[in-house]
Amino acid sequence: MNPHTSLGIAQVVFWAPIVPLAICLMYRNWRYRPRMAWWPMVPLSLMRVAGGGCIIAVESRESFNLGLVIATIVLLNVGAIPLIVNELGFVRAILQDNFSDRPMFHRIVKGIQLSFIPAVALLSTGGGLISSSPTLGRTLALVGYVVFAVILCVLVAMKLYFLTLRSTLLPSSRKAGRPISPSQGRIFTGGLAAAPFLIVRNLYGILEYTKKNWATSEWSPVFGSAVTFAFMALLMEYVAICMWLYVGYTIPPDRGARSAGQRDVETK
Secondary structure, X not given: OOHHHHHHHHHHHHXXXXXXXXXXXXXXXXXXXXXXXXXXXXXXXXXXXXXXXXXXXXXXXXXOOHHHHHHHHHHHHHOOHXXXXXHHHHHHHHHHHHOOOOHHHXXXXXXXXXXXXXXXXXXXXXXXXXXXXXXXXXXXXHHHHHHHHHHHHHHHHHHHHHXXXXXXXXXXXXXXXXXXXXXXXXXXXXXXXXXXXXXXXXXXXXXXXXXXXXXXXXXXXXXXXXXXXXXXXXXXXXXXHHHHHHHHHOOOOOOOOXXXXXXXXXXX
């Protein structure tokens, strides 16, 4: 069994339990906005399970299958998108509960949401073209990751700003509904703590497409170093989603920020 096959098996084993946990959390908190803080964990976990299966299939075949390789690359790359969406969801939760009267923040969030469209298109198209048109595919995917890096920097900057105002934030944003560790029980701290892992994950994506000979690069998730991909990509994603799951399950679904009357009429 080669390292990539072992990694594919480990990916399925570790991510399979995340799927029901993410679905249950989404169902638990679905009534209350912003839903963006919870639902991205479902497609991410499903993509990682499917990606692990694709890696196993690629490594177990005696002949080279271009379609399967492309599917694996796209799943492994596009799976990084829900991470950024989830991080944006945490920012929106803080804004909604504490800064609903500041239009500047909401304009920034709207701009980030609009920038997702070209970034997703670039990353998906680049991953699909990496085998047939290596130069074009590599360039498109690299630009997509750079756009996500800029988005991530903006989100981290906003959370650092929220950190300076932590004494004035609502309890829903500062702490969970029951006494737990402050570093794990705060919405903004949970999102900020996950940021370094997202930065490393995005850095891996950028390094993945900086090499001209992508197929022979150690940064290639399919043909490169399995250890590098495991520690700089999959492990970073796994730690981040575990943090978010913990935060999601240890706060009230409505984050305690609404009156009883408002809870009944909350819709997307």
